[in-house]
Amino acid sequence: MAISEGVPQPILTDGDPRLRIPSRRADPDAADFDQRVDDLAATLADFRRREGFGRAISAPQIGWNERVIICDLGSGPRAILNPEVTWRSPERQTVWDDCLSVPGQLVRVERAKSISMRWLGDDGYAWTWERLPPDMAELFLHEIDHLDGVLMLDHAAGPGDVAPMNQRNELIGDRRPSNPSDPMAQHARRWTPTGH
Numbered sequence: 001m002a003i004s005e006g007v008p009q010p011i012l013t014d015g016d017p018r019l020r021i022p023s024r025r026a027d028p029d030a031a032d033f034d035q036r037v038d039d040l041a042a043t044l045a046d047f048r049r050r051e052g053f054g055r056a057i058s059a060p061q062i063g064w065n066e067r068v069i070i071c072d073l074g075s076g077p078r079a080i081l082n083p084e085v086t087w088r089s090p091e092r093q094t095v096w097d098d099c100l101s102v103p104g105q106l107v108r109v110e111r112a113k114s115i116s117m118r119w120l121g122d123d124g125y126a127w128t129w130e131r132l133p134p135d136m137a138e139l140f141l142h143e144i145d146h147l148d149g150v151l152m153l154d155h156a157a158g159p160g161d162v163a164p165m166n167q168r169n170e171l172i173g174d175r176r177p178s179n180p181s182d183p184m185a186q187h188a189r190r191w192t193p194t195g196h
C-alpha cells in the first residue's frame, strides 16, 4: 500500500457525535481501505494548504472510525495503523495545542513528555518508536486520543486553558521544531514480534 492521490473530505468539528466514537482496529485488507487512506491523506494536505498548519489527522476526523493516523512531519504523508503506546515517561509537559476539528481555539494540555509506541506501517511492516522527543510525543498522544473519541478540549482544566487561535504565534509559534530530516527514519525501528 502506498499513499496516492485521494479526494479531500469534510473535516468533522467539535459537537459531531462521530468524533466521540471509539474506533475499531484498522483492517488493511478491507476492499475500500487504500482509497480511504488516500482520502485521509488528501484531507490533511488540503488543510495544510489552506491553513498553513496541521501535522497529522486521524480517521475519525472524516467520520471513518478505524485506528488510522496520517502524519506529515515534513517528508510526505505516512500512514500509522493500530498505534499502541508501550511506554510513557513519568516526566510531563504542558503545551498549547491545536486541532483541525476544533477551529479557532487553542487548548493548554498536560501530557507525558516522551512515549514509546508501536504500529503497523503503510509498508506492511510493524514498527516501533522508542522514547520520542516531546513534540512528537505530544502529537501522537493527541492523535491516539482521537482514535479513542477524546478531544483536546477534554484535557482543559478550566477557562484559562482555552485561548483564541489569533494567539497561535505567541503561544505555539516556532516552539515545534521543524524536522528537515525524516523523523520516521530517525526514530523508527522495524519490529519483529517473533524475534527473528
Ligand SMILES: [Zn+2]
Pocket (backbone or CB within 6 Å): 098, 099, 100, 101, 142, 146
Ligand atoms: Zn486533533
